[in-house]
Amino acid sequence: MNIKELLHEQSILIPLAAASKNEVMEKLVDALVASGAVHDREAYLGALHNREATGSTGIGFRVAIPHGKSSGVTKPALAFAKLAEPIDWDSLDGQPVTGVFMIAVPEAAAGNEHLQILIAISRKLIDDEFRERLLAVEDAATLNDLLGAI
Amino acid sequence: MKKILAVTACPTGVAHTYMAAESLMKKARERQIELKVETRGAVGVENELTEQEIAEAHAIIVAADTDVLESRFAGKPVVRVPVAQAIRNPDGLLDEAMAKEASAPASLQAQVAQTKEARSKGRSGFYKHLMTGVSAMLPLVVAGGLLIALSFTFGIKAFEEEGTLAAALMSIGGGAAFKLMVPILAGFIAFSIAEKPGLAPGLIGGMLADQLGAGFLGGILAGFLAGYTAHYLKIGIKLPRNFEGLKPILIIPLLASAITGLLMIYVIGEPVKFVMDSLADWLTSIGSTNAALLGLLLGAMMAFDMGGPVNKAAYTFAVGLLASQVYGPMAAVMAAGMTPPLGLWLATLIAKKKFTQEEKDAGKSAGVLGISFITEGAIPFAASDPIRVIPSIVTGSAVTGALAMAFNTTLQAPHGGIFVLAIPNAVSHVGLYALAIAVGTVVTALMLKILKKPV
Numbered sequence: 366m367n368i369k370e371l372l373h374e375q376s377i378l379i380p381l382a383a384a385s386k387n388e389v390m391e392k393l394v395d396a397l398v399a400s401g402a403v404h405d406r407e408a409y410l411g412a413l414h415n416r417e418a419t420g421s422t423g424i425g426f427r428v429a430i431p432h433g434k435s436s437g438v439t440k441p442a443l444a445f446a447k448l449a450e451p452i453d454w455d456s457l458d459g460q461p462v463t464g465v466f467m468i469a470v471p472e473a474a475a476g477n478e479h480l481q482i483l484i485a486i487s488r489k490l491i492d493d494e495f496r497e498r499l500l501a502v503e504d505a506a507t508l509n510d511l512l513g514a515i
Numbered sequence: 516m517k518k519i520l521a522v523t524a525c526p527t528g529v530a531h532t533y534m535a536a537e538s539l540m541k542k543a544r545e546r547q548i549e550l551k552v553e554t555r556g557a558v559g560v561e562n563e564l565t566e567q568e569i570a571e572a573h574a575i576i577v578a579a580d581t582d583v584l585e586s587r588f589a590g591k592p593v594v595r596v597p598v599a600q601a602i603r604n605p606d607g608l609l610d611e612a613m614a615k616e617a618s619a620p621a622s623l624q625a626q627v628a629q630t631k632e633a634r635s636k637g638r639s640g641f642y643k644h645l646m647t648g649v650s651a652m653l654p655l656v657v658a659g660g661l662l663i664a665l666s667f668t669f670g671i672k673a674f675e676e677e678g679t680l681a682a683a684l685m686s687i688g689g690g691a692a693f694k695l696m697v698p699i700l701a702g703f704i705a706f707s708i709a710e711k712p713g714l715a716p717g718l719i720g721g722m723l724a725d726q727l728g729a730g731f732l733g734g735i736l737a738g739f740l741a742g743y744t745a746h747y748l749k750i751g752i753k754l755p756r757n758f759e760g761l762k763p764i765l766i767i768p769l770l771a772s773a774i775t776g777l778l779m780i781y782v783i784g785e786p787v788k789f790v791m792d793s794l795a796d797w798l799t800s801i802g803s804t805n806a807a808l809l810g811l812l813l814g815a816m817m818a819f820d821m822g823g824p825v826n827k828a829a830y831t832f833a834v835g836l837l838a839s840q841v842y843g844p845m846a847a848v849m850a851a852g853m854t855p856p857l858g859l860w861l862a863t864l865i866a867k868k869k870f871t872q873e874e875k876d877a878g879k880s881a882g883v884l885g886i887s888f889i890t891e892g893a894i895p896f897a898a899s900d901p902i903r904v905i906p907s908i909v910t911g912s913a914v915t916g917a918l919a920m921a922f923n924t925t926l927q928a929p930h931g932g933i934f935v936l937a938i939p940n941a942v943s944h945v946g947l948y949a950l951a952i953a954v955g956t957v958v959t960a961l962m963l964k965i966l967k968k969p970v
Contacts, residue, residue: 424603
């Protein structure tokens with residue numbers, strides 16, 4: 366699977382030092398803008414916040430997956446941050462978060478292929494072993510290897 | 516082995532839907548529970564649950580923050596939670612689903628509802644469009660017809676006195692509700708064909724049909740005309756991209772309404788008005804022999820396929836005539852639609868040896884469906900023994916229809932079963948009307964007693 370098309374090098378933040386959930390989200394959005402996946406920062410950020418407002422995307426097990434569908438998104442994309450310090454995300458299990466996957470989906474999702482990849486990654490997050498390895502990654506290369514193997 | 520089903524869905528449809536599915540599957544594997552999960556996400560519905568799987572399932576877990584067509588699971592034990600719950604606590608959900616009391620074998624009501632559902636799904640083309648229009652129109656007819664009937668409780672001419680409650684009821688029922696009948700019929704036929712762009716031309720065509728005196732037949736024609744005109748304009752007209760937005764809001768409504776309207780006024784209106792007038796004249800001056808024959812035919816049609824196309828043809832005919840102030844066929848049609856389940860109920864009482872215990876239990880439900888004018892209540896019986904049941908119910912209904920017409924009974928409302936009898940003036944000659952229903956019920960029951968084989 367060609368994960369590089371989805372997860373641009375500029376969108377991998379290891380480690381990311383941030384003080385709050387909002388700061389993490391903004392930094393990841395900035396990274397997606399820099400990589401060319403998002404053209405309207407505010408619109409996409411709005412979609413992310415709307416999604417958070419309906420219920421935290423902290424899925425538990427120290428992982429969060431903020432995601433948003435917005436016309437501000439140019440193409441489906443991923444961003445990943447490994448946080449230097451765990452941050453509270455109002456997670457389902459109450460634990461603070463160290464791994465954050467941000468998912469960007471355009472309003473008119475063209476081509477299912479990329480969506481399928483995002484879906485495969487989402488599914489994989491349920492696997493304990495995969496999660497442990499994900500939270501242990503130290504650089505972009507190991508992350509790419511790990512995701513590429515899905 | 517208990518089989519569990521689940522459906523997962525979330526608004527964005529890329530993350531939670533699939534994590535919830537995966538999380539449930541993982542736990543189910545660990546615990547060796549048989550589980551199938553339908554996902555409704557951004558790439559559409561995957562792993563869709565079939566009707567058979569739903570029927571066989573012990574319980575269904577719905578972990579969703581959006582609509583998942585839950586009506587499919589009517590009568591099944593359902594565990595309903597937000598999607599996140601399935602990610603956090605799949606164990607608990609599986610426990611809850613396993614602990615659910617298994618549903619009783621599908622009741623008669625559930626079977627009837629299922630048949631109706633399957634039928635409306637299976638409808639296609641002409642019939643589907645017509646039924647969309649008729650079902651949109653029905654509430655207007657019910658409300659209008661009953662309000663007019665209520666106005667008559669103050670005296671048959673009471674509404675002529677301005678400022679009275681009777682006059683107010685008449686203007687709500689006759690002046691507003693009945694005036695909307697044909698436009699709504701035409702509008703929703705067109706809507707069914709061409710979606711939103713069809714609605715306006717359909718409503719306009721229907722309004723013209725009403726004004727021109729072309730009645731419900733004119734309305735049906737206007738609806739199809741408007742619908743197909745809008746449909747073909749929609750696919751036929753190609754505009755530069757920048758002007759594409761004008762199509763649904765300006766070009767299609769304008770052209771389709773003009774075409775439909777002009778055809779209604781110059782071509783279709785007059786001949787259809789002539790047909791409608793002749794029909795209404797004939798029906799109001801019909802001798803009792805012809806009336807009885809018409810009732811016989813309508814009655815037989817009502818029972819023939821119990822809610823299928825033949826039944827709906829008779830029904831639509833009668834409902835449409837209400838718009839032309841012809842109330843006799845409606846009376847015959849409803850009475851004849853009530854007797855098939857009623858006759859079967861009576862038969863389970865007088866011919867106990869010829870029905871299984873299950874059928875005898877179902878007989879009581881059939882009775883309730885019968886008095887509610889839900890002809891479909893007869894379907895489960897007819898399905899298990901069509902060669903004996905269908906002739907019995909057709910004969911009973913034909914007799915009832917003929918009697919209702921011969922007795923000159925009329926009915927103002929298109930539905931309601933025995934309950935409209937309680938509303939003053941909704942039915943004329945209530946006693947004779949009840950007699951007509953009772954005779955048909957007895958005829959059906961006796962025929963079943965003779966024809967059916969002992970079980």
